[in-house]
Amino acid sequence: MSQIEGRKGAETEEAGDRAVVHEEGEKVEDRNEPDTRSVKKGKEDKVKRAEDLTKQELLKKLRETEEEAQRNYDLYMRAYAEMENIKKRGIKEREELRKYANESLIKEVLPVIDSLQKAISHAHNDENPSGLAEGLKLTLDSLMKTLEKAGLQEVEAEGKPFDPNFHEAIYQQTDDKVPPGHVVTEFQRGYLLNGRLIRPAMVVVSQGNTEKAEETA
Numbered sequence: 325m326s327q328i329e330g331r332k333g334a335e336t337e338e339a340g341d342r343a344v345v346h347e348e349g350e351k352v353e354d355r356n357e358p359d360t361r362s363v364k365k366g367k368e369d370k371v372k373r374a375e376d377l378t379k380q381e382l383l384k385k386l387r388e389t390e391e392e393a394q395r396n397y398d399l400y401m402r403a404y405a406e407m408e409n410i411k412k413r414g415i416k417e418r419e420e421l422r423k424y425a426n427e428s429l430i431k432e433v434l435p436v437i438d439s440l441q442k443a444i445s446h447a448h449n450d451e452n453p454s455g456l457a458e459g460l461k462l463t464l465d466s467l468m469k470t471l472e473k474a475g476l477q478e479v480e481a482e483g484k485p486f487d488p489n490f491h492e493a494i495y496q497q498t499d500d501k502v503p504p505g506h507v508v509t510e511f512q513r514g515y516l517l518n519g520r521l522i523r524p525a526m527v528v529v530s531q532g533n534t535e536k537a538e539e540t541a
Contacts, residue, residue, distance in 0.1 A: 430476060430515075434515060437464065437513075440460055444457055479515060481527050482507050482508075482527075489521070491524055492525065493528070493529045494527065497531060508529065510526070
């Protein structure tokens with residue numbers, strides 16, 4: 325009887341230990357599992373909070389959302405406009421560089437053109453002109469055609485109204501034929517490069533007939 329009772333007692337203790345382990349395992353598993361009830365409760369609270377909002381509160385939130393969206397759109401449009409302006413400035417700068425890249429070189433060539441023009445003028449005034457004048461004229465014409473392709477233009481001066489934007493007056497003189505304020509003589513030719521003045525024309529400006537003006541006064 326004692327051995328049987330002993331075995332039963334041992335089995336009872338072992339079963340009790342398994343039960344304790346089982347209970348503890350359940351407790352450990354319970355601690356490791358996510359609290360689904362709290363998550364569910366949070367969702368319910370959110371739903372309740374949205375449902376509890378009044379119509380005025382909903383309209384207010386809607387307006388705030390629309391204002392934020394408008395602010396973001398305005399920021400986007402300003403950024404887009406700035407990028408477009410930068411792109412346009414870049415294109416304009418490249419175009420300006422292309423148009424006036426040869427400006428310094430052309431300015432160096434202008435005195436050569438002046439010399440050729442003076443040489444041709446003197447040759448035509450000579451009583452015994454030679455073929456040299458014709459050769460100089462052909463050379464000058466060829467050079468001017470090449471520079472015109474690069475955008476060089478002569479400033480109109482003689483007989484035109486004096487314009488300080490394009491003309492530089494050396495002095496004034498009385499003249500019966502040229503109206504006052506008009507160019508009598510062009511001393512040095514002026515030039516434009518693609519519409520930009522690179523050298524003004526040096527001119528003599530008419531004062532008109534001062535004696536007639538005094539008699540009329």
